[in-house]
Amino acid sequence: QSLLTQPPSVSGTPGQRVTISCSGSSSNIGSNFVNWYQQLPGTAPKLLISNNNQRPSGVPDRFSGSKSGTSASLAISGLQSEDEADYYCATRDGSLNIWVFGGGTKLTVL
Amino acid sequence: EVQLVESGGGLVQPGESLRLSCAVSGFTFSKYWMSWVRQAPGKGLEWVANIKEDGSAKYYVDSVKGRFTISRDNTKNSLFLQMTSLRADDTAVYYCARDSPMGSDWGQGALVTVSS
Numbered sequence: 001q002s003l004l005t006q007p008p009s010v011s012g013t014p015g016q017r018v019t020i021s022c023s024g025s026s027s028n029i030g031s032n033f034v035n036w037y038q039q040l041p042g043t044a045p046k047l048l049i050s051n052n053n054q055r056p057s058g059v060p061d062r063f064s065g066s067k068s069g070t071s072a073s074l075a076i077s078g079l080q081s082e083d084e085a086d087y088y089c090a091t092r093d094g095s096l097n098i099w100v101f102g103g104g105t106k107l108t109v110l
Numbered sequence: 111e112v113q114l115v116e117s118g119g120g121l122v123q124p125g126e127s128l129r130l131s132c133a134v135s136g137f138t139f140s141k142y143w144m145s146w147v148r149q150a151p152g153k154g155l156e157w158v159a160n161i162k163e164d165g166s167a168k169y170y171v172d173s174v175k176g177r178f179t180i181s182r183d184n185t186k187n188s189l190f191l192q193m194t195s196l197r198a199d200d201t202a203v204y205y206c207a208r209d210s211p212m213g214s215d216w217g218q219g220a221l222v223t224v225s226s
Contacts, residue, residue, distance in 0.1 A: 050211035098169045104154040
């Protein structure tokens, strides 16, 4: 049972906008930055969003992150077939440098 | 080009030990926190441990405290994870990752299988 709750799955059609939620508590999301990761089938994870809403170089601006209170969201606009992957949120828990991941969300592009 | 290459994975019996290594290149290793993250077959990601730039601070997930030890050798650009008293539920692909931010770069992973 993860400290961060994500929906197990979401789906959308090409061109659509989808959002993935990540719910936590005051000790984790409520007091720390949130990162998002994309894991394509059979590959290592890749950092998609850091510090709630910062895109690393090379990440398309179709991906955006936000945070409000003890929840965070990842939005993907202009959905493409290659976006089909597992997505994870992560943040520190407490004041120490201890990290927790959400359970992951499988995105299916119909 | 940033590269992280894990090695040392394999099949071990419950109760045995294993040491994972992660060879790093393409960035100044000694300036970054580093993490180990694992993924059990068909499951999600689980952060395992991290270590400060100079090795002076280390943190662990509760399930591995007292059994796993993270360390680093900045002279050899290498990160390690010593795993003892291994259990079946430690079976996973283990990734090393650069922090700042956490998981900014990842290795390809090393599979550890704990089974009798």
